[in-house]
Amino acid sequence: MTGPTFLRLDNIHKRFGAVVANAGVTLDVEQGEIHALLGENGAGKSVAMNILAGVLSPSEGRILIRGEPIRLGSPRDAIRHGIGMVHQHFMLVPNLTVAENYILGQGTPARLIRDMGEVHRRIEALSARYGLDVRPDAIVETLTVGQQQRVEILKALYHGVELLILDEPTAVLTPQETERLLVLMRGLVADGKTIVFISHKLDEVMAVSDRISVMRDARVVDTVRAADTTPRELARKMVGRDVLMELPRRPSHEGRVVLAVEGLTCRDEGGLPAVRDVSFEVRAGEIVGVAGVSGNGQTELSLALAGLLPVDAGRVVLDGRDVTGFSPAEMSRLGVANVPEDRHRMGIVLPFTLAENVILQRSGDPAFSRGGLLRRGAITEATAEILRRFRVKPLDPDAVIGSLSGGNQQKLVVGRELARNPGFMLINQLTRGIDIGAMEIVMQEVLKARDAGAAILLVSTELEELFSVADRILVMCGGELIGEVPPERGRIEEIGLMMGGKRLDAIEPAA
């Protein structure tokens, strides 16, 4: 039940140097509601919420709780006022237990040791009350991402938080975990808590929120009741224009086999079996999708194809040539492009400029280097070309990539890989954590590359992404290929069952 205004952000401004992240954000949150904050990456959602959580301080503007202006100098202040935030990147110490994480900085060691039993009991009680399944003595790093998120939520509840801010909570979750989170959110609200929920996924926002505020260009452009709006209207508000939810697609013209994988078997970095006897082909001019719940061997499959994991058995044949066990450098020379799953860790060098990131694989390429010296003019021009084609913001090759939003970073990575005119392109998570505008651009460009004859393997945990661009979908479970389905939304149930390990022939045909 929603009630009177609990919290008000009044004309909040926040500037970082010349960058304006919030330009007059005004937002009312009612007691007991789930309030979604919807917007593209870089719209200023996270900054506004970090201000509310006391992590950042506003350049201008006021924060009011029940009409009283408050001053938030630190996250501790915010918690004292009943405001807690679960960040996208969890703020947990991995090698401590859940209970130890909760009491960090909460008093003298002697007192804490004495009170530990009580802490455990309180955690168990809260966990049981909300059905969170959090064990106080579990070591954080042994938990799955979904469990760690519940640990974070419970931490806020443990500290007596009334208003819970969730920053892109579903970005890291599997579909099942997402469903569970949405149920939990409804439970919390039923219990009188208030939730602000940052997202750019329209479906979830529609499914769970009472009211939705849309942010664009550092401002809140509108606040609407979920019952009074449609996903299409929200999308239009979010990007300021109509979004192509369905990308126009030409039928694929499949050509010769570019990549043939035969009986590929490999282990993960910890030495455990990850990919078992996987065989498939990718032809020129087609996009083959690989679906699966994350952690079922897709990561290792793409690492092995990129030459980053040793192959135990089987063969990888590229353009008729056995390339099994080739190094990443050799694969790159053979025209294999690669959009890695973990953008921050692998795809880009965060403190480097856009131009420096564009030459990541090509610093020795004659186009960019002569006599060992980098050709700065050529590099700037190649970068500018990518920035324009992919509408990257800012349009400045010397900007540091770490200061860009995720969507703009991904546009640069995809642009960089496509600029190499690859014969084969390996993509793991094309649109993870990026906004609709960026999504549309990278998907369209990948489709264009397909139409131009590139063979593309797209590994993704987002079924929507696969439905939008893939020509056929392979489903992986437990390191094996379970089956193949055409990319039709009507087959989603079938795909879900296969992701859960049911083989195609075992599924009853729909009556």
Place this chain on the structure above:
Amino acid sequence: MTAVPLAGADGLAARNSRRLASLVRAIVLPAAAVVIALACGALLLYATGFDGAALFRVMLVDSFADTRSIGETLLKAIPLILIGAGLCVAFRCGIWNIGAEGQLYAGAIAATLVGTSLHGLPPALHITLVIIAGALAGAFWAGIAGALRVAFGASEIVTTIMLNYVALFLTSWLVTGPMKDAGAAYPQSARLAREAWMPRIIPETRLHLGILVALALAGLLYVFLFRMGAGYRVRVVGTSADAARYAGMNVGRNMLLAICISGAMAGLAGAFEVAGVTRRLYQSISPGYGFEGIAVALLAGNNPLGAIASGGLFAALRSGSELLQINEQVPQVLVQVIQGIVILLVVAFGVLGARLRLRR
């Protein structure tokens, strides 16, 4: 290059503010560190009954008072600039080479061997051989630690520190044993052949040609790091080894390259010390240049051009502290405390600068 309309006024403003910010980081912060450190030092002198103002007088005036003082300061700047600039490369690659002192000794040993065993060569050739021997020996000494890191993952921090001791004791043994000058009472090697002496460039001072070599090499390493593909790869490896691996770079080879470059620079510093200053190998030819070089690189923000300025500053501190002892009778330990304060503040401000960069 054709003009591309990249950014409007906004982009230009952003770029200018970025330039300004990096200028602040590069100049204002280190300068503030030095001033605060000197002020702390002056307070310390005052508190212990000395003339506090003497510190500023000695450091800022006396060190540059006459040709001789300037010459001595620049002489000390040679090894500091060489080592500091070299360490910039290693640190940019994420290799924590703490062993420049040992690499300096390795270079000095090799330079002495080449300088004492050959005779009658043209000076230009002999000096070149001495320099090359020093640089190669330094690179080899650093390369041991680099190879252990690449092959077995052994921490180069530990191995380079241990190799310092090996090089120091090796030197002691050599100058008391196999390389000892037969006629001398003290542990020292024979004198280098006259053709192997570094030419001095300012009369009345010991300043030798090495200063120009140091300046040129610092410039060259800047070009290497920021204008060349090979240096770019070294920086990628140091910033994100995962991205380097994904991009097909050989992480181990780049690490080895970076540590060998820093070792070669330290070895070169050692060669210059024997061929330009002492003309013989002694047990303690370096008063800790290898360690001070670490602070030089940090103060320079791991930029070899900055190492010229910070190396010069540490050299001035060093000759200033000698003058403090001689002219003001300040005890050596107190002088060392002041030097310690400077290094501490420089590192602290370096961390502050890095934080500011992150927050941007």
